[in-house]
Amino acid sequence: MVTPSEDGPAFPADGVGGEVPGPVDWADCYRSGQTPWDLGGAHPELSRRLSGGSLAPPRDGARALVPGAGRGHDALALARRGWTVVALDLVGLVGGDLGAALARLGGRFVEGDALDFEDEPFDLIWDHTFFCAIDPADRGPWGARAGELLLPGGLYAALVFPFGKPESEGGPPHGMSSADLLRVLGTRAEAIEDVEVQRKAPARRWAERFLLARRRGPDLASPA
Numbered sequence: 001m002v003t004p005s006e007d008g009p010a011f012p013a014d015g016v017g018g019e020v021p022g023p024v025d026w027a028d029c030y031r032s033g034q035t036p037w038d039l040g041g042a043h044p045e046l047s048r049r050l051s052g053g054s055l056a057p058p059r060d061g062a063r064a065l066v067p068g069a070g071r072g073h074d075a076l077a078l079a080r081r082g083w084t085v086v087a088l089d090l091v092g093l094v095g096g097d098l099g100a101a102l103a104r105l106g107g108r109f110v111e112g113d114a115l116d117f118e119d120e121p122f123d124l125i126w127d128h129t130f131f132c133a134i135d136p137a138d139r140g141p142w143g144a145r146a147g148e149l150l151l152p153g154g155l156y157a158a159l160v161f162p163f164g165k166p167e168s169e170g171g172p173p174h175g176m177s178s179a180d181l182l183r184v185l186g187t188r189a190e191a192i193e194d195v196e197v198q199r200k201a202p203a204r205r206w207a208e209r210f211l212l213a214r215r216r217g218p219d220l221a222s223p224a
């Protein structure tokens with residue numbers, strides 16, 4: 001397990017991705033163990049919300065998608081709370097044990113690109129350092145895809161990070177705000193909560209917020 005640190009040599013300061021010019025070879029990050037974004041457990045805010053009973057599955061068999069799931073700590077936390085979880089990541093090698101662990105809880109790991117991922121629609125998308133990891137040019141397409149991947153009434157829950165990081169500093173992690181995410185979800189979704197997290201991840205330079213948005217009914221889903 002990699003302990004997140006502001007002093008990590010390869011990805012300094014941000015605790016999630018650092019200043020890597022150009023496209024990131026995510027597989028190489030995992031192969032070389034340079035994964036400072038990895039908290040070694042579920043995000044504390046997700047754990048807090050799950051143990052407090054919010055973000056509970058709305059019914060038996062409710063399905064959650066975790067794009068950019070990494071080693072799957074959040075995915076497993078959701079699965080242990082009763083969600084049927086699909087953990088999705090470009091990098092398959094992180095999915096070996098994760099796939100088996102999720103399968104025991106009724107879920108699965110999928111190796112693939114979230115930008116063209118298709119499946120039955122989900123009740124929940126949990127996004128923790130996925131939106132900030134993709135190229136900002138892919139945010140619009142992801143917003144459209146996410147809208148398709150959510151059931152009407154389904155929730156997009158996001159750990160908004162790195163909040164307040166200027167665009168000029170580049171990424172990943174690329175700076176993001178709740179408004180950035182809501183913009184690409186467009187009229188398909190409405191914000192129902194947008195707050196500072198109560199339990200921050202340790203050793204992260206930038207602020208974290210929690211955003212909960214609900215997918216509107218099909219009559220209102222009109223991509224911009």
Ligand SMILES: C[S@@+](CC[C@H](N)C(=O)[O-])C[C@H]1O[C@@H](n2cnc3c(N)ncnc32)[C@H](O)[C@@H]1O
Nearest residue numbers: 026037038068069070089090113114128129133
């Ligand atoms: C910063 S890491 C976060 C991992 C995990 N959410 C966590 O908090 O530990 C971003 C993850 O997104 C994955 N990723 C990047 N682009 C992706 C894409 N287009 N589709 C699926 N996964 C992607 C990377 O392989 C990486 O595991």
